Amino acid sequence: MLAQESAPTAAGEKPSPALNRAQKIGLVLGPSLCLLIGLFLRPAGLGPDGVAALAATVWVAVWWVTEAIPIPITSLLPLILYPALGLGSVGDVVTAYADPTLFLFLGGFIIAVAIERWNLHRRLALTVISALGTSPPRLVLGFMLATGAISVFISNSATAMMMLPIGLAVAKQIEDLRRKNGEAPDDNFPTLILLAIAYAASIGGIGSLIGSPSVAIMAGVASSALGIEIRFFDYLLVGIPLFFLFTFIAWRILLRVLPPGFREVKGSRELVRSQLAALGPMTPDERKVLGVFCTTALLWIVYPFLLKGVVPGICDAMVAVFGALLLFLLPSSRGDRLLDESALQELPWGVLLLFGAGFCIAQVFQTTGVAAWFSSFLAGLAGAPHILVVLAVTTLLAFLTQITSNTATSAIFMPILASLATAMGVAPAGLMAAGAIACSLAFMLPVATPPNAIVFSTGLVTVQQMVRAGFLINLAAIVIITLVATFWIPLVWGY
Structure with a gap:
């Protein structure tokens, strides 16, 4: 511990944690297996x-x-x-790191940053929860649908982080209301809400090609290794039904495993609605971001039917990048743009590198x-x-x-x-x-x-x-x- 504290680090940086046992083994095992297989x-x-x-x-x-x-x-x-x-020149290998699927994800990430910056995700979550009601089963379902719907287009981790404080606040306020009504605390309810958020964040990720890295890698490998293009809209025909089906099943299982100890709480509906009212009416900037998102989603659906002959070479990646560029062009009410250069710091560049490596492996396996x-x-x-x-x-x-x-x-x-x-x-x-x-x-x-x-x-x-x-x-x-x-x-x- 003392050695770690005394290690020199750059200003503001934390020292890197020591390697655990698995990391130490992997560090040696990887190159060792490579050498043994090669020889x-x-x-x-x-x-x-x-x-x-x-x-x-x-x-x-x-x-x-x-x-x-x-x-x-x-x-x-x-x-x-x-x-x-x-196995190829650097130029040959690096082409996999510029696969069109990466730009589909890049555009999706940029749109997600705009949605988070202008607070559309919170408004969506509270709207869904408020609409479904506040009995424990309805509240859990509301959290799952809201979390999942956001996670279809925003990373699972970011969605869970965003929904966590909302879930904790609602659970605490409901427990306070129950205490005021002279009711005993229910230990299952906070756990139920939190697991609903975690599971729905993962389930929502399978709803679209840009919701889950695993799904995006599948589409990229299918394209690079097999020449099969899985379009954004084609995948929605599978992903969205699965999203609703898995959400319903997870909801029923959670209620069975962690049954809530109460049916309704007086004042809980007003609590959720007050949080929604605190956001105020939708601002012009929120409307612009929502407009860009809806335009991008609509283009993903209709371009194969309406634009193929008008815009040669149009594809899902082109549409995603077009939507992202609009966010850097449209002015905001503050006098700047809806997104600026700082948005690039919030993008998960590491995920894009991982995609590139996956596509590279598929390419080399073929050749x-x-x-x-x-x-x-x-x-x-x-x-x-x-x-x-x-x-x-x-x-x-x-x-x-x-x-x-x-x-x-x-x-x-x-x-x-x-x-x-x-x-x-x-x-x-x-x-x-x-x-x-x-x-x-x-x-x-x-x-x-x-x-x-x-x-x-x-x-x-x-x-x-x-x-x-x-x-x-x-x-x-x-x-x-x-x-x-x-x-x-x-x-x-x-x-």
């Missing part, structure tokens, strides 16, 4: 370049999973390893024959029933992601699932979507996903409560994802 692995059907690609990717995967160094920095490792091993090798290696599964393979993949990733980074897990497995689908002779989009969605639904442990950690940090949620509710939601999600990927996705996507 001794000679599988039939995989050439030297394929072995080198596999070895380098194992190094990256180990550092991702153990977080030996920060995940975004590990995501730059392919820029060093792949060219150094003769070096690793993808084809996986296909032949997995050919034995070709006779297995499709639904059982989807079930196995979904189950594996749904539980693996409880202890590993959702995004890193998706980046590692998406190229593998693309190869598996090829080996089975089935449409790859459904299998990859099942894996990506499973990676996004980590409900059981505080370490599984940032929203879980955020609500756990309050001290009002125990690990046992999270495991009990999360395990049941995970089981239900596995069944639903399997059925949707097997029957619904091929029907609505056609690929």
Whole structure:
């Protein structure tokens, strides 16, 4: 402790925490496995370049999973390893870090920053909660729908952080009202609200291509490795129904596992409405941001039908960047713009680097024959029933992601699932979507996903409560994802 305190640091900086046991192991294990695979692995059907690609990717995967160094920095490792091993020039490798999907996410992130800066997210949340009522079941459902709706377009972590103080304030005020009415405190209710926020933040992320990094990686790998374009609107046909279905199931399970001890509280409806009234009427700047958001969303839906012949090359990424640029052009009532350069400091650049690394791995797997090798290696599964393979993949990733980074897990497995689908002779989009969605639904442990950690940090949620509710939601999600990927996705996507 003293050594850490005496270590010199720059002004205002905190000393970096010491590496934990897993990080120390990963730091050595990654390059060691890379070396061993490169020197001794000679599988039939995989050439030297394929072995080198596999070895380098194992190094990256180990550092991702153990977080030996920060995940975004590990995501730059392919820029060093792949060219150094003769798998392409830096110029070839770096093209993956400029995949159109990254610009779709970049535009979405910028729009999300504007929504947060101008407080639209809080207004939306309170409006939904107020509309649904304030009995415990309705209040929990209101928090889940509000949190999930925001998380469809804003990062899960930011959504959970934004909703946490609202949830804590409402829970505290309701307990105060119950105390004034002479009623006993209900220990389950605050926990119920917090878990509703955490789970809904993760569930909302699967609603759109820009809601969850895992889903975005799936779309990017499908494009770069298979030439399949999953458009924003196409994904909504899957993501939005799943969002509502998972929200309903999680709501019912939470009420069963943590039943509230009261039915209604006098004055609770007025409490929520007073918070909404305190925001005042919607300002002109809020209206402008809402207008940009609605315009962008509308263009994502209609451009394939109305603009393809007018604007050659238009795509989801173009629309997202167009919406983002508008926010830097439109004036605000303060005399500046709706967004300025400082907004760039709030963007999750590390997530974009992780996307780039995932797309880079998929690209190198294709060019070096690793993808084809996986296909032949997995050919034995070709006779297995499709639904059982989807079930196995979904189950594996749904539980693996409880202890590993959702995004890193998706980046590692998406190229593998693309190869598996090829080996089975089935449409790859459904299998990859099942894996990506499973990676996004980590409900059981505080370490599984940032929203879980955020609500756990309050001290009002125990690990046992999270495991009990999360395990049941995970089981239900596995069944639903399997059925949707097997029957619904091929029907609505056609690929």
